[in-house]
Every structure is written in structure tokens, then in C-alpha cells.
Amino acid sequence: MPLKVAIIGRPNVGKSTLFNRLVGRKLAIVHDKPGVTRDRKEAEAKLQDLDLLIIDTAGYEYTTEDNLEQRMWQQTKKAITDADVCLFLYDTRDGLQPYDEHFADILRKSNKPVILLANKCEGKLQEDSRFEAYKLGLGEPIPFSAEHGLGMLDLYEALRKFYHKEEKTPEESKEKAIQLAIVGRPNVGKSTLVNALLQDDRMLTGPEAGVTRDAISTDWEWQGQKIKLVDTAGLRRHSKVDDSLERMAAASSKHAAFMAQVVVLVLDADAVLDKQDLTIAAKVLDEGRALVIAINKWDIANRKETLDKLNYKLKTSLTQAEGIPTVTISALKNEGLDKLMRAVLKVYKRWNMRIPTAPLNKWFADMIEAYPPPLGKNKRRIKLRYITQAKTRPPAFIIFSSNPEGLPDSYLRYLTNNLRDTFDLGGIPLRINVRKTDNPYV
Numbered sequence: 001m002p003l004k005v006a007i008i009g010r011p012n013v014g015k016s017t018l019f020n021r022l023v024g025r026k027l028a029i030v031h032d033k034p035g036v037t038r039d040r041k042e043a044e045a046k047l048q049d050l051d052l053l054i055i056d057t058a059g060y061e062y063t064t065e066d067n068l069e070q071r072m073w074q075q076t077k078k079a080i081t082d083a084d085v086c087l088f089l090y091d092t093r094d095g096l097q098p099y100d101e102h103f104a105d106i107l108r109k110s111n112k113p114v115i116l117l118a119n120k121c122e123g124k125l126q127e128d129s130r131f132e133a134y135k136l137g138l139g140e141p142i143p144f145s146a147e148h149g150l151g152m153l154d155l156y157e158a159l160r161k162f163y164h165k166e167e168k169t170p171e172e173s174k175e176k177a178i179q180l181a182i183v184g185r186p187n188v189g190k191s192t193l194v195n196a197l198l199q200d201d202r203m204l205t206g207p208e209a210g211v212t213r214d215a216i217s218t219d220w221e222w223q224g225q226k227i228k229l230v231d232t233a234g235l236r237r238h239s240k241v242d243d244s245l246e247r248m249a250a251a252s253s254k255h256a257a258f259m260a261q262v263v264v265l266v267l268d269a270d271a272v273l274d275k276q277d278l279t280i281a282a283k284v285l286d287e288g289r290a291l292v293i294a295i296n297k298w299d300i301a302n303r304k305e306t307l308d309k310l311n312y313k314l315k316t317s318l319t320q321a322e323g324i325p326t327v328t329i330s331a332l333k334n335e336g337l338d339k340l341m342r343a344v345l346k347v348y349k350r351w352n353m354r355i356p357t358a359p360l361n362k363w364f365a366d367m368i369e370a371y372p373p374p375l376g377k378n379k380r381r382i383k384l385r386y387i388t389q390a391k392t393r394p395p396a397f398i399i400f401s402s403n404p405e406g407l408p409d410s411y412l413r414y415l416t417n418n419l420r421d422t423f424d425l426g427g428i429p430l431r432i433n434v435r436k437t438d439n440p441y442v
Contacts, residue, residue, distance in 0.1 A: 002044060002051040003163050006083035008076065008107065010099040011058075013091045014119045018146035019056040022047065027215075040079045041216050047156050050163050055079045074201075080106075085113045085162050087155075088138060089146075092121045096132055104136040115158045117144040117151070177219065177226035178348055181260035183253065183284070185276055186234025188268045189296040193331035194218070194231040197341070215256035222341050230256045235280055258287045261393070262348050264340070266294050269301030269328075273313035281318055285429045288394045290351040291324050292343050292427065298328040299335065322417065323426020347427045352392050355423055361386055363422055364399075367415060376406040385437060396431035404434040 005022075007015045020026050023043040041056040057079045058072040080086060086107055090100045107114050118130040118141040133141040142158065144151035182190045195201055202218055217230045232253035257263050263284045267277055272295060284291050295306065314324060325343040329336035364387045373382040383402050390396045397419070401407070416430050 002053040004053045004082060004084045005087060006055040006057060006079040007087045008057055009089035010097065010103060013089045014146040015089055016056055019054055021146050021149060022054050040075045050159055055083060080110050080112060083112060085115060085159060087115050087117055089117045089119045090133060092118045092130055104138055108137060113162055114138045116141045118142065119144050119146055121145060122148060177228045178262060179228050179260040180344060181230040181232060181257045181263050182266060183232050183257045183263055183280060184266035188266045189331045190266050191231050193266060194229060196331045196334050196337055215252045225345065230260060232256050257284060260289060261351065262290045262292065262344050264292045264294050266296050269295050269297045269306050272306055272310045278317050288429055290347040290428045292347055293324055293326040294340055295328045296331055299330040299333055322420060325427050350425050351394050351428045353395055354392050355389055357388065360389065367418055371414060373407060373411055376403050382407050394429050399432060399434045400437045401434055402437055404436055407434055
């Protein structure tokens with residue numbers, strides 16, 4: 001099992017910069033504005049021979065009110081509880097602040113091992129501030145720079161004391177998780193859905209729109225199937241995004257969606273498949289991902305009107321992947337969640353499907369016989385010889401022809417739609433390309 005390491009500290013001391021440094025990728029949004037991180041974000045990392053699970057947390061903002069800051073603090077407390085070791089960062093340029101001392105007191109009471117990092121300690125000017133940190137009672141502060149990677153060897157030596165390596169069995173090593181991303185417009189209930197699936201208040205939720213800023217992934221298991229579940233920030237129309245932080249959040253969400261294998265598009269039952277929803281769905285399909293539509297807040301919806309509108313939009317605006325599974329749910333009341341996950345696994349199986357050559361070419365011959373290809377540019381009928389499946393994830397096919405020039409798109413749509421119906425491939429994008437066969441006499 002990896003060593004769970006929580007990064008703790010007040011706002012803007014460099015926690016997300018350290019998180020990105022340790023995982024080796026820019027997974028967490030880094031911005032000059034304090035308080036960018038809200039949810040706790042987890043990712044696996046390797047520091048030399050140490051397998052780590054790094055947890056990024058929100059900066060501590062003390063409040064007794066039931067508001068967003070209080071909910072952020074609850075997430076940070078959960079990270080401290082779950083961690084094997086806490087990395088406590090403070091900013092040597094600013095010196096010790098009251099929040100630093102308050103946080104140090106909380107960490108001492110947690111009885112968790114703490115490694116004290118004197119961050120932004122790139123020069124001699126910060127030496128006095130580093131020595132000042134001894135009064136926190138957390139041991140010797142390690143001079144460190146998350147931005148420049150200084151002090152990583154000292155951090156490795158400090159973490160190594162708490163590390164106990166366990167070997168994975170061959171079965172555990174082979175088993176791979178389905179990458180499942182939850183996307184949609186702001187405030188449609190994405191984080192509430194993730195919490196309902198996990199049966200845990202893992203994600204920050206609330207009445208405020210745009211609570212989630214980062215794409216947050218969580219390892220999960222549903223009926224024996226391993227799943228990496230990713231919550232994303234709400235996606236608004238590009239023209240409405242004028243804030244650099246929101247642009248970064250949108251880029252993080254899009255990257256998470258396009259790296260996923262299955263994407264659940266969450267819709268509000270009161271506004272199904274508006275222009276922005278259609279844009280998101282079309283982009284997911286263009287990127288070759290399997291798609292499931294979840295209509296949330298079904299417990300308070302005008303059901304007949306909502307379904308009629310959805311079916312009309314699917315038939316007229318998302319023709320590139322007919323048969324997209326649509327599931328009605330209420331994330332708040334835990335209704336329809338098993339039905340949603342069955343749809344996810346079914347569409348994932350379709351996305352991985354490989355059709356044997358014999359039935360594929362039998363189907364192909366029947367299609368050509370029922371509706372022969374039209375005449376080509378040279379006024380001769382286009383001859384389609386055979387078809388083969390080139391790849392899966394999503395299924396892609398190649399048709400070989402001696403004279404493919406001029407085969408109209410309408411004929412490829414005819415083949416694609418029949419292929420989807422015959423082999424039950426609804427809800428996933430299909431790729432069919434026509435390639436010229438080599439002349440054996442040349």
C-alpha cells in the first residue's frame with residue numbers, strides 16, 4: 001500500500017505547487033489567488049523507491065459559520081485523519097503567521113507524524129524565518145522550495161522512516177480500473193452524485209454555483225469492478241468565461257473528461273440538453289469516449305415534458321452516436337444509482353467490443369446486397385470488397401475497396417447506423433474509414 005501523505009498549510013503557501021511537483025504533473029490548479037484549492041485532491045506518486053498517495057488540501061480558514069469555508073475545513077480534517085504522514089508547509093518569505101501556529105496546534109493534537117517544510121526558502125534571507133519555526137514544536141524545519149525542487153532529497157529521507165513496502169499480487173497488478181468522469185454545467189449536481197456513489201461526503205457541495213474547481217479523482221469499487229471516479233468543475237459556454245481561474249478549471253475538467261473511458265453527462269431535469277450540454281456531449285463523442293446521460297433531480301421534475309424534450313434533442317442534435325443510454329436519477333435521494341452504474345458498465349463493454357471477422361463480413365455482404373454502393377467519379381460502381389475491425393476503444397473499422405473515390409458520406413452513415421443496430425453498439429462513437437486495396441499486379 002502507498003504511504004498516504006497529506007499536504008497541510010494556510011492558503012497560498014505552495015501546497016498545490018508541492019502536490020504537482022511530487023506527482024510529476026500539473027494536476028492541481030496553481031494560481032496567485034489564495035484559496036484556489038477547495039476539495040481534497042489525491043494522486044499516486046513515486047519519490048525514488050517510495051510509493052506515495054499525495055493528498056492536496058484547502059488552506060485553513062477558521063470560521064464557526066455553516067458556509068463554504070467551514071465545509072472546506074471539514075475536508076482538510078478528513079485528509080489529516082486519513083493520512084499516514086502530514087507535510088506542514090509554511091511560507092518563509094512571510095514568516096510565521098497566527099494561522100501557522102493555530103494549524104501546528106491542530107496537527108500536534110492529531111497525533112499524526114508531521115514533517116515541517118520551510119517553503120520558498122531559496123536564499124539566505126529566509127534563514128531567520130526558518131529558525132523561527134522551531135517554536136511550532138514540530139521538529140526541525142526542512143529548507144525547501146516546491147517551485148524549484150530544492151530539498152527533495154531531505155524530504156525523501158524524512159518520508160522513508162514511515163514507509164513499509166507491500167508487494168502486490170499478480171492478480172492485483174493485472175486488474176485495471178475504469179476511468180469514469182462526471183461532467184456537466186455548473187450546479188446540476190455532479191459532486192452530489194459522486195458523494196452518493198461513494199456513500200461519503202468526499203466532494204464539497206453546497207448551494208453556491210461553481211464550488212468544484214479542480215478535477216478530483218477517487219479510487220472506488222462497484223460490485224467488484226474497480227473504478228477511478230472523477231468529479232469535474234462545471235463547464236459554461238466559453239464566451240461567458242472571463243476569469244483566468246475559471247478558464248484553468250474548465251481546462252482541467254476537459255482534460256479529465258477526454259482522458260476518461262466513460263463519461264457521464266449530468267443534466268438538470270429542468271433544462272435538458274441545452275446548447276452547452278450538446279456542445280459537451282458532441283466533444284466527448286468526437287474524442288472517442290463512451291457516453292451516458294444522467295437526468296438528475298428526477299424527484300422534482302415534470303417527467304413527461306422532460307423525456308419528450310430529451311428524446312427530441314437526441315434524435316435531432318446527437319446523431320453521431322444513436323442509442324446513448326439515458327438514466328433518470330436523484331443524487332440527493334440516492335435514487336437510480338445502480339441503474340446508472342449498470343449503464344456505465346454496459347457502454348464500457350460496448351466501447352471495448354471486438355466483432356469476429358466472419359459475422360462482420362457476413363453483415364457487410366448483406367448490407368451491400370440490400371443497398372449497393374453508388375457510382376463513383378469514373379461512372380463505375382464502387383466496389384467494396386471486405387471490412388475488418390482495426391481497433392477497439394472505441395471500435396474502428398476499415399473497408400477495403402479497389403476504387404473508393406467518391407463514396408458519399410450518406411452511404412457510410414447507412415453502414416454505421418446498421419452496424420450500431422446489428423451489434424448493439426449504442427452510445428459509443430464508431431469510426432469507419434475506406435482504404436484502397438493494393439493492386440497485386442503492380
